[in-house]
Amino acid sequence: MNEKIFLDESLQKIYKPSDFREIGHQLVDMLADHLSQVQSNREQPVLKFQDPEKELAYWKDDISSNNSIIDFYQKILDRSIHVHHPRYMGHQVAVPSVISSLSGLMVDMLSNGTGVYEMGMASNALEKIVTDFVAKKIGYEANASGFLTSGGTLANLTALLAARKAKSPGSVWENGHDQKLAVLVSEEAHYCIDRAARILGFGSEGIIKVPADEYYKINTSLLKEYLENAKNKGLTVIALVGCASSTSTGSYDDLNELASFASANNLWFHIDGAHGGGVVFSEKYKHLAKGIEKADSVVIDFHKMLLTPSLNTALIFRKSEESYKTFEQKAQYLWDSQQSREWYNSGKRTFECTKLMMSLKVYSNIKMYGEEVFERNIDRLYDLGKTFSRMIENREGFELLIPPEANIVNFRYKNISENDLNSLNSRIREELVLSGKFYIVQTMIGEDRYLRTSIMNPLTEEQDFESLLDEIERIANAIHNNI
Ligand SMILES: Cc1ncc(COP(=O)(O)O)c(C=O)c1O
Known part of the structure; x- marks a missing residue:
């Protein structure tokens, strides 16, 4: 006689429609609040940088804690970089539209x-x-x-x-x-x-x-x-x-x-x-x-x-x-x-x-x-690249690498009588990332280190560039004065 097999209770609950609905609603609310916050308050950090070993230790602790799944999602949000923040200007990752992210939910559910x-x-x-x-x-x-x-x-x-x-x-x-x-x-x-x-x-x-x-x-x-x-x-x-x-x-x-x-x-x-x-x-x-x-x-x-x-x-x-x-x-x-x-x-x-x-x-x-959305986005981001490069050219103490064709702008700070521009610019970037106020990257052009921005967010404004340049200047002065 065949032994009767039972569906384990723990497997039954992984497909509970009520969980999907309830947690899903809370998650969507959390992400919608996040979107609204990053758009309305630029003073919020783009990222809260954490040392990798500490980050790993944090999650090793988390797995055995009994906080709710919504707490877990909140922590993921807090401990991630925010590409929707208008002061995210780092690696070339799209800032996904609302509808493409929601489609992602469907993609993962239907699989x-x-x-x-x-x-x-x-x-x-x-x-x-x-x-x-x-x-x-x-x-x-x-x-x-x-x-x-x-x-x-x-x-x-x-x-x-x-x-x-x-x-x-x-x-x-x-x-x-x-x-x-x-x-x-x-x-x-x-x-x-x-x-x-x-x-x-x-x-x-x-x-x-x-x-x-x-x-x-x-x-x-x-x-x-x-x-x-x-x-x-x-x-x-x-x-x-x-x-x-x-x-x-x-x-x-x-x-x-x-x-x-x-x-x-x-x-x-x-x-x-x-x-x-x-x-x-x-x-x-x-x-x-x-x-x-x-x-x-x-x-x-x-x-x-x-x-x-x-x-x-x-x-x-x-x-x-x-x-x-x-x-x-x-x-x-x-x-x-x-x-x-x-x-x-x-x-x-x-x-x-x-x-x-x-x-x-x-x-x-x-x-x-509408299909025009891609054109609008490209035009906006490439136009912003030109605006930012002009601001760099017009500002004393900054050097633009080349006039950009795209939305990628390379520049460096060279005002202070500093011999080692590579380490100065490297420290500037490090301080910026640690402060969480902006996210930009860096690149080597030949032997020279440049600060590198990819302007990915169409909500970035001229004022954000102005604040970025102010902040770089402030950090450079602090480094110079050994503060
Ligand atoms: C010109 C170019 N080609 C290829 C890649 C790699 O693409 P993916 O990150 O989608 O694998 C990149 C990534 O930045 C890129 O800039």
Whole structure:
């Protein structure tokens, strides 16, 4: 006789609708209050910095305490950085719109796996609508298509896998490497391109970094020489990667020049537009990415300039069929044939098997605020970058690195007769972060340390920049006077 099995009470309660309703309402109220506070009171900290070991100890204690789950959420809120604070100007993370965050709640509740059609009917359809929309904005013709994937890093790797498939003389997928392959890219490219090339098995030699000019754009006059040198070393260069824009300075490579060079030399032309590719939505700024429509593949992060929570990246191919060739592998339990090219089985083209229903978060932005919302956001943030850079130029004691093309502004303080500007600016940033009044980052430009701001929040105002510069000046004086 079969032994009767019982559903344990502890399992019954994990799906209690009343818990979902009650806790959910409280959580939503808490987050709505948070939004209202950060918008109305700029004096609140952007973050309350804590030493990592102390933070770890705090949570080790918490797990055995019997505080309520709402107390726990409150503590998470208190102990996290607040990107919705208008004085958050640090790393390139979008300030998600209300509707895209709420869509995230739905995404996590439904938890559709998305890789195959039935496991995400709605999300696969929305994904096609969203990615077709991006393809159109890029300026691609009708046979372009793409998908959403988990972040720019993974999307760049996936694009380079497609490039290898298309341009490598042998089939690395089937036979492994029998040639030394390589990619050409600006020395200013994000480190994930270097990482991708190494993961692809190209080794240090296979990532050829072309020097940038004084505006941190790839120096196109050197491409021929670098390609020739690579050939002479026995390397087969398969791809050229353009930055739109670079991470450190927000500089756009000359994409038209790169496209011509790639085409003349039979290279796959990929554009890393994780940060600045969003300009395709803007009439005012799309000129920065002129030539983007000539690329074989383009990456654009919705979770950077486009108001969507992390991670959410579009990878679009000029020729749809290329995207289906990347992973030629049988997964019998998922779909009948790898050869057929249905848009609705998104796992055929992505690295991920199970994938978040990312499309909801993008689609809901378009549905609720209209497609113009992306353009408005790009215009506002890029305009703010220009405003801030002018304020820096006009203020004594501050030095602007270059006039920014994007919303990334690098500058340093150099008023006080201080020999070691690197350590001065490093200390300024440290003090700023510890004070919690602003969040900015720093970067090395050659041997020099610069303060770096990415203006991500459209609610940031000129007054916030003024206060930031005042605060930097105050900290620098205090350091100088040894206070
Ligand atoms: C130009 C560029 N490419 C790629 C990435 C990596 O993207 P993700 O953080 O979405 O993996 C970044 C991140 O800042 C970036 O600025």
